[in-house]
Amino acid sequence: MVYKLRNALYGLKQAPRAWYAWLKSFLLKSGFVMGSVDKILFLLSRGSDTLIVQIYVDDIIFGGSPHALEFEMSLMGELQFFLGLQIKQGLEGTFVHQAKYTRDILKKFNMGDSKPMTTPMSTNTALHADKDGEAVDQKEFRGMIGSLLYLMAIRPDIQFAASPRTSHLQAVKHIFRYLKFTPELGLWYSSDSSLSLRGFSDADHAGCRIDRKSTSGTCQFLGTSLVSWSSRKQTNVALSTTEAEYVAAASCCSQLLWMKATLSDFGLKYGRIPLLVDSTSAISVAKNPILHFRTKHIDVRFHFLRDHYEKGDIDLIHVEGVDNALIKGEIESQWTGLIALLV
Known part of the structure; x- marks a missing residue:
């Protein structure tokens, strides 16, 4: 017998x-407009009032102007929890963190009484295959990694990388001990922040000791608010620092263009978006229309960076490598801003 559900x-x-499908149909009939890029974003505008609806499966966030339009629904209240994120709103801005989730995973993996660490990772740590090392419980190790991956939704300070060995488990436990020291760190979004969009990119050339692939690091700011970040191993081995930096800048450019298109649904328009790179060689490759020996090995899909520079979508700006510390300090200020709001 085959049954069909009504x-x-x-x-x-x-x-x-x-x-x-049902909620989308209801919102569209009610006058909402679907986002052109983000298909789970719906907006309703009436004069100077705007009502924003953001959907994630069966969870919904409502937001808008102080006198936003209203319609009848149940379980309305100030946003405090969403998808495991704890949210504290105030006149000065919004603080987002995962303190409860952090304490829960520390307890789950018996790290609640561990000695706290002030840094997420030792600067001397260089993980490798370690085939001669002692094997550890793969289920526990993967559970710890999975928990950290979810925590990275709000903690850019712990971005991370089979056959796990003791050295790998020790590195992961170091991160957990750092979480013990900083359970209430989060992101601060100031209400006074501007809406200027900018991005930063960097690369660790051949940083992986196993396959010698480079790691791309990018972050995107809306004013002083950190809204997106990524630390990801590149798919191909870069033959030079220039190539690694160029690929990282292309990744950052892609995210900036997506954000630009999304923000256009809110009525925000941008010209050239500044993308700060600490490699003059990578900037030269992007600005040079002639394919020369430095670029012939780069996958063609990354050359859209040059295309969008020529179109005027982004503006490549050089930033000194030593000034990256200032960028790091600016990111850290987002985590610690007005933690007193948690009290």
Whole structure:
């Protein structure tokens, strides 16, 4: 016998899709406009008032201007928790953190009584395959890594990388001990921040000791607020520092263009977006329309960086490598801003 459901049941794989389809239809009939890039964003404007609806499966956030339009619904209240994030709102801005989740995973992996660490990782740590090292419980190790991956949604200070060995487990436990020292760090979004968009990119050439691939690091700011970041190993081995920096800048450019398109739904328009890179060679490659020996090995998909520079979408600006410490300090200020709000 084959049965056909008349209604989607909560918990089934297609239930979220059915719920979104129904909610989308309702919002569009109510006068909302779907985001051109983010298809789970809906906006309703009436004069100077704007109502914003952001959907994630069956969780919904409402926001808008002080006198935003209203309609009847249940369970309305000030946003305090969303997808595991703790949110504290005030007149000065909004503080987002995961203190409860941090304490929960410390307890789950028996790290609640561990000695706190002031840094997420030792500067001398260089992980490698360590085939001669003692093997550890893979289930526990992968559980710890998975917990950290979810925590990185709000903690850019712990960005991370099979057959795990004792040295790998010690490195992960070091991060957990750092979380013990900083459980309430989060991101501060000031209400006085401007809406200027800018991005930073950097690369660690051949930093991986196993396959010698480079790591791209990018972050994007909206005014003084850190809104997006990434630390990811590149897919191909870079033959030079210039190539590694160029690929990292291309990744940052891609994210900036997505943010630019998304922010256009809110009525924000941008000209050339500044992208700060600490490699003059990578900037020269992007600005030079002639394909020369430094670029012939770079995958063609990364050359869209040059294309968007020529179109005027981004502006490549050099920043001294030593000044990256200032950028790091600016990011850290987002975590610690007005932690007193948690009290």
